[in-house]
Amino acid sequence: MTAVPDHGALLRAELTPQLTDGALTSDPDVVASFARDEAPFATVGQALALVRARTVQDVQATLRWASEHRVPVVPQGARSGISGGANAVDGCILLSVERMDRILRIDAAEQTVTVEPGIINQDLKDALAPHGLSYPPDPGSVALSSIGGNLATNAGGLCCVKYGVTRDYVRQVAVVLADGTLTRLGSTTAKGVAGLDLCGLFVGSEGTLGIIVEATLRLIPLLPPPLTAVATFPGAREAAQAVAEFMGSGARPSMMESLDRASIDLLNRFGDFGLDGQAGALLLMQSNGDGVAAEAAREVSAFAAVAERNGALDVAFSEDPEDSDALVATRRMAQPAFERYSTEHGGGQLLDDVCLPRTAIPEFYDRLDAIRARTGLMIAVVAHAGDGNVHPSVFFDTADEASVRRAHEAFDEIMAIGLELGGTITGEHGVGSLKAAWLARELDEGSRRLHRAVKDAFDPLGILNPGKQFAAL
Amino acid sequence: MTAVPDHGALLRAELTPQLTDGALTSDPDVVASFARDEAPFATVGQALALVRARTVQDVQATLRWASEHRVPVVPQGARSGISGGANAVDGCILLSVERMDRILRIDAAEQTVTVEPGIINQDLKDALAPHGLSYPPDPGSVALSSIGGNLATNAGGLCCVKYGVTRDYVRQVAVVLADGTLTRLGSTTAKGVAGLDLCGLFVGSEGTLGIIVEATLRLIPLLPPPLTAVATFPGAREAAQAVAEFMGSGARPSMMESLDRASIDLLNRFGDFGLDGQAGALLLMQSNGDGVAAEAAREVSAFAAVAERNGALDVAFSEDPEDSDALVATRRMAQPAFERYSTEHGGGQLLDDVCLPRTAIPEFYDRLDAIRARTGLMIAVVAHAGDGNVHPSVFFDTADEASVRRAHEAFDEIMAIGLELGGTITGEHGVGSLKAAWLARELDEGSRRLHRAVKDAFDPLGILNPGKQFAAL
Structure with a gap:
C-alpha cells in the first residue's frame, strides 16, 4: 500500500462516477473525522478516502474497485464500537453504511x-x-x-x-x-x-x-414492564455468590446487573443517585414475569431471599415504572461517571470485557483485589452479572509512563485470569485491533487454523478490515 | 477410490492397532448393516469398513489414516436421519460415534x-x-x-x-x-x-x-406442564389462517401442530384415537404459560377465540396431563400410521420438509390440493404449524413406474412451491443426499461459492461425507 497518492487520484477518477452523488469524499478533514471508533488507545491509520454508501450498488462498486486495486476496506457503522474494529488502516477506503438506514x-x-x-x-x-x-x-x-x-x-x-x-x-x-x-x-x-x-x-x-x-x-x-429490586452487599464476592445461586436455580430475570464498590463510589462522586456509599457491591435485578405480574413478584421475592441468604445489607423493591427507569438510568450513568473520573485523573481508561462461568466470578473479584493491591490502580467493575460478563475499567494517568504500563499490564492480566477461570477474553465488545493478540491466545491451534482458512475463503486478497480480528492468528 | 480392496487390507493392518480393541470391523454383514440411515430411496454405497469409536483418539486416528490415504469418511450417529446424510459412499469408512455416549x-x-x-x-x-x-x-x-x-x-x-x-x-x-x-x-x-x-x-x-x-x-x-387445546376446521386453509393470526399476535405456545384431512384419515385407519373423521384439519396447541397456570389458561382461551373466528368446527381443552400426553402421542403416531398405509399401498413414502412464512401456508395448501387433483396421489401433511414447517408425505407404489415418477415429481414440486412462496427446501431434516440438487437451487451463486470455499477450507481433500450436502454446489 505504498502507492497511496496514486490510488487516491485513481479512486476519485474511477469510483466517483459509479457511486451515488457525493458518496465519495477525499477531503482530509472529513476523512480524518471518520478515522476511528470509540476505542481509546487503539491504533488509527490514514485513510485514502471515505465512501458514505447510500445504496447496495455503492457498496458493490466500492468493493469491486478495492479488489481490483488491492486496496483495504474498513467497514463502518456508527463508529460507536470500543475495540478499534472500525478504525482506519493506512491507505484504506473507509466504507460507511450509516446513511443506509431505512x-x-x-x-x-x-x-x-x-x-x-x-x-x-x-x-x-x-x-x-x-x-x-x-x-x-x-x-x-x-x-x-x-x-x-x-x-x-x-x-x-x-x-x-x-x-x-x-x-x-x-x-x-x-x-x-x-x-x-x-x-x-x-x-x-x-x-x-x-x-x-x-x-x-x-x-x-x-x-x-x-x-x-x-x-x-x-x-x-413488546417486553412487559418489569419489577425492579436493588440489593446491596458488603462486597463483590457476596453479590457474585448471590447471582450464581439465583441463576443456578433456573431464574429468568430480565436484567441482572452489578456494580462494585469502586463503581458505586465513582457514581456517587458524579451525581446524587441515592446509592449507599457504605455498600461494597450492588445488584440491580428486574423481572417481567413474561407479562404476569404475580410471576414477576414471585421472582423478585425469590431473588430477595437469595440475596439475604448471601449476606445482603439491604434489599429494596419498586413497582413504580419511573423508579425502575431511574435505577436503570443510574446503571447506564456508570460510563459517564467513569469518564468524568478519568478526565480528572490523567485521562486513561481501559475497559475490559471478560465473560466467565458465573460460579467463577467470586474468585475473579478476589483476584482483581490482588491486582488493585499490587498496582495501586483504580479499577471499577460493572457487570452483566447474570451472564458472568464483567467489565472492569482500569484507570490510569496517560502522562505517567509507569501508570500507563501498569494499566496495560492489569488489562492483560484480567484477560489472563478470565481464560484461566474458564472464560473468554470478550463477551460482547469484540476483538477489533485491541484484543487481536489475545484472540490468538484464547483459540487453540486448530481453531486458529480454521479461522485463517475461513478468512482466506471469504477474502482471498485480504482487503477486508485487515490488521484487526485476524491480525495475530 | 478404485483401489478399495487394497485399502481394506491396509486399513486393517495400519489402523486396527491404533484403535480401541474391536472398534474396527470389516465383516461385510456388519458393515452392510450400518450402511444407511432411515431415508428411503437415497443412494447407498459400499463401505470399506466400520469404525465404532469409543474415544476421541479413535476418531482422530481414523481421520489421520483416512487423510493419509484419501479415503472418504462417513460420520454416523444413531442413523435415524431421513435425508441419507449417514449413508455409505463407495470405498468409505463408516465412522460411528454411537458408543461415545457418556x-x-x-x-x-x-x-x-x-x-x-x-x-x-x-x-x-x-x-x-x-x-x-x-x-x-x-x-x-x-x-x-x-x-x-x-x-x-x-x-x-x-x-x-x-x-x-x-x-x-x-x-x-x-x-x-x-x-x-x-x-x-x-x-x-x-x-x-x-x-x-x-x-x-x-x-x-x-x-x-x-x-x-x-x-x-x-x-x-424443566418445562412446566402444559394445557392442551385441540381445534378442528373444515379444511387446512382455515387452520393455517388461524395459526398465522394467532402467532402473528405474539402468542408463545409451547406446541402448535397440525394434521390435514389425509393425516386424520390415515390415523383413523391405523387406530382409534378419537379423531373427528369429518374434520378437514386439526390443530393441536399447547401452552405452559412459563409455569403460570393462569397465563396458560389465558393463552389457550386466546387460541380458542382465534380458532373460532377462523371457522373452527370444534375447540376442546384439557388440563389433565394424561389427556395431553395422549393427544401428543396421537400426533407422534402419524408417522407409524403413514408407514402402515405405505406398506399396504405399494411401499413408497417420500417425506418432504418445507418451511414457509406462516402467512404463505394457506396458499401452500391450495397448491397441494392442485397437485393431488392432477396426480391422483395420496399426500398427507403433518406440520409444525407454528413455525410454518410443513411435512407433506407423498405416497406411491414402488412397483408402478408411473407412480414412482409422479411421486418424485410431486416431491420436487412441493420444494419448488416452497421456494416460490419465500420458504426453504428444508426446515429441519437437512439436505443429505436427498436434497443436494435442491440446495443448489435454493442458494444464490454467491452463497454456493462461499459454501464451496468453506468446504475446501475445512476439508481440502474432500474426504468428509462426500456426495452429500455439497454434491451439487
Missing part, C-alpha cells in the same frame, strides 16, 4: 423486520413499538450504535440474561463480498437448515468477511 | 451439560430431569436420535415454536478435523464473541466439516 419492511404476521444496516438500534426499537413488537438486544450503546455494527460485533447488552444476544435474532443477511458480489445468506423463515449457517458466521465477524447491507431480524412482542 | 458433566449452577455425541436425546432428557433441568430440542426421533446427529442436522421438533432449534442450545463443540486435529470451538460461557462463530457453523454441517466428539449445551429449567 426500515425496509415490518412484518407483524411473521414477527420480523427487514432493515438496512445503518439504522440506530434505538430508532428501530422506537419504530417497532407502535406495532407491539420489540427487538431485544440492547447494548450499552443502544442509543448510538447501528444494527449493522451490532451484527458485526454480535452485540450483547442488559437484556441478554433473559433474551439472548444479537445472533439469536438474525434470520437472514444480504452481504456484499470482497469482490463486490451480492449474496443472501440464511432464511427468513422460523426454521431453515439448507446448507451451512453462513448467516450466523457473519454475525460477529467484525467486517472481515464481507459487508452486511440488509438484515431480517426476528422480533418478539 | 454425559461428561452436568453443571446445574451454569445450567449446562457436556456430553459425548452418541447419547440419545431422550436419554439425555431423562438424565437431566432429576436435576430440574431440560434440553428442549425434541425432533420426532427424540427417542432414537443422538445428540451428535441432532447437532449435525440442527434438528428441530415440536417445541421449537417456543424454544427454538438445536443451534440455540449449543455453546461449545470439540471437533476432530479432516486431518485428525482436535479443536474446541465456541465458549462454554453465556456470552462470547472471541473470533468467528465456528461452533455455530458446525451445527447443521451434516458431517461435511469435521466430526463433533463433545458438546456443551445450554439448558433451561
Whole structure:
C-alpha cells in the first residue's frame, strides 16, 4: 500500500462516477473525522478516502474497485464500537453504511423486520413499538450504535440474561463480498437448515468477511414492564455468590446487573443517585414475569431471599415504572461517571470485557483485589452479572509512563485470569485491533487454523478490515 | 477410490492397532448393516469398513489414516436421519460415534451439560430431569436420535415454536478435523464473541466439516406442564389462517401442530384415537404459560377465540396431563400410521420438509390440493404449524413406474412451491443426499461459492461425507 497518492487520484477518477452523488469524499478533514471508533488507545491509520454508501450498488462498486486495486476496506457503522474494529488502516477506503438506514419492511404476521444496516438500534426499537413488537438486544450503546455494527460485533447488552444476544435474532443477511458480489445468506423463515449457517458466521465477524447491507431480524412482542429490586452487599464476592445461586436455580430475570464498590463510589462522586456509599457491591435485578405480574413478584421475592441468604445489607423493591427507569438510568450513568473520573485523573481508561462461568466470578473479584493491591490502580467493575460478563475499567494517568504500563499490564492480566477461570477474553465488545493478540491466545491451534482458512475463503486478497480480528492468528 | 480392496487390507493392518480393541470391523454383514440411515430411496454405497469409536483418539486416528490415504469418511450417529446424510459412499469408512455416549458433566449452577455425541436425546432428557433441568430440542426421533446427529442436522421438533432449534442450545463443540486435529470451538460461557462463530457453523454441517466428539449445551429449567387445546376446521386453509393470526399476535405456545384431512384419515385407519373423521384439519396447541397456570389458561382461551373466528368446527381443552400426553402421542403416531398405509399401498413414502412464512401456508395448501387433483396421489401433511414447517408425505407404489415418477415429481414440486412462496427446501431434516440438487437451487451463486470455499477450507481433500450436502454446489 505504498502507492497511496496514486490510488487516491485513481479512486476519485474511477469510483466517483459509479457511486451515488457525493458518496465519495477525499477531503482530509472529513476523512480524518471518520478515522476511528470509540476505542481509546487503539491504533488509527490514514485513510485514502471515505465512501458514505447510500445504496447496495455503492457498496458493490466500492468493493469491486478495492479488489481490483488491492486496496483495504474498513467497514463502518456508527463508529460507536470500543475495540478499534472500525478504525482506519493506512491507505484504506473507509466504507460507511450509516446513511443506509431505512426500515425496509415490518412484518407483524411473521414477527420480523427487514432493515438496512445503518439504522440506530434505538430508532428501530422506537419504530417497532407502535406495532407491539420489540427487538431485544440492547447494548450499552443502544442509543448510538447501528444494527449493522451490532451484527458485526454480535452485540450483547442488559437484556441478554433473559433474551439472548444479537445472533439469536438474525434470520437472514444480504452481504456484499470482497469482490463486490451480492449474496443472501440464511432464511427468513422460523426454521431453515439448507446448507451451512453462513448467516450466523457473519454475525460477529467484525467486517472481515464481507459487508452486511440488509438484515431480517426476528422480533418478539413488546417486553412487559418489569419489577425492579436493588440489593446491596458488603462486597463483590457476596453479590457474585448471590447471582450464581439465583441463576443456578433456573431464574429468568430480565436484567441482572452489578456494580462494585469502586463503581458505586465513582457514581456517587458524579451525581446524587441515592446509592449507599457504605455498600461494597450492588445488584440491580428486574423481572417481567413474561407479562404476569404475580410471576414477576414471585421472582423478585425469590431473588430477595437469595440475596439475604448471601449476606445482603439491604434489599429494596419498586413497582413504580419511573423508579425502575431511574435505577436503570443510574446503571447506564456508570460510563459517564467513569469518564468524568478519568478526565480528572490523567485521562486513561481501559475497559475490559471478560465473560466467565458465573460460579467463577467470586474468585475473579478476589483476584482483581490482588491486582488493585499490587498496582495501586483504580479499577471499577460493572457487570452483566447474570451472564458472568464483567467489565472492569482500569484507570490510569496517560502522562505517567509507569501508570500507563501498569494499566496495560492489569488489562492483560484480567484477560489472563478470565481464560484461566474458564472464560473468554470478550463477551460482547469484540476483538477489533485491541484484543487481536489475545484472540490468538484464547483459540487453540486448530481453531486458529480454521479461522485463517475461513478468512482466506471469504477474502482471498485480504482487503477486508485487515490488521484487526485476524491480525495475530 | 478404485483401489478399495487394497485399502481394506491396509486399513486393517495400519489402523486396527491404533484403535480401541474391536472398534474396527470389516465383516461385510456388519458393515452392510450400518450402511444407511432411515431415508428411503437415497443412494447407498459400499463401505470399506466400520469404525465404532469409543474415544476421541479413535476418531482422530481414523481421520489421520483416512487423510493419509484419501479415503472418504462417513460420520454416523444413531442413523435415524431421513435425508441419507449417514449413508455409505463407495470405498468409505463408516465412522460411528454411537458408543461415545457418556454425559461428561452436568453443571446445574451454569445450567449446562457436556456430553459425548452418541447419547440419545431422550436419554439425555431423562438424565437431566432429576436435576430440574431440560434440553428442549425434541425432533420426532427424540427417542432414537443422538445428540451428535441432532447437532449435525440442527434438528428441530415440536417445541421449537417456543424454544427454538438445536443451534440455540449449543455453546461449545470439540471437533476432530479432516486431518485428525482436535479443536474446541465456541465458549462454554453465556456470552462470547472471541473470533468467528465456528461452533455455530458446525451445527447443521451434516458431517461435511469435521466430526463433533463433545458438546456443551445450554439448558433451561424443566418445562412446566402444559394445557392442551385441540381445534378442528373444515379444511387446512382455515387452520393455517388461524395459526398465522394467532402467532402473528405474539402468542408463545409451547406446541402448535397440525394434521390435514389425509393425516386424520390415515390415523383413523391405523387406530382409534378419537379423531373427528369429518374434520378437514386439526390443530393441536399447547401452552405452559412459563409455569403460570393462569397465563396458560389465558393463552389457550386466546387460541380458542382465534380458532373460532377462523371457522373452527370444534375447540376442546384439557388440563389433565394424561389427556395431553395422549393427544401428543396421537400426533407422534402419524408417522407409524403413514408407514402402515405405505406398506399396504405399494411401499413408497417420500417425506418432504418445507418451511414457509406462516402467512404463505394457506396458499401452500391450495397448491397441494392442485397437485393431488392432477396426480391422483395420496399426500398427507403433518406440520409444525407454528413455525410454518410443513411435512407433506407423498405416497406411491414402488412397483408402478408411473407412480414412482409422479411421486418424485410431486416431491420436487412441493420444494419448488416452497421456494416460490419465500420458504426453504428444508426446515429441519437437512439436505443429505436427498436434497443436494435442491440446495443448489435454493442458494444464490454467491452463497454456493462461499459454501464451496468453506468446504475446501475445512476439508481440502474432500474426504468428509462426500456426495452429500455439497454434491451439487
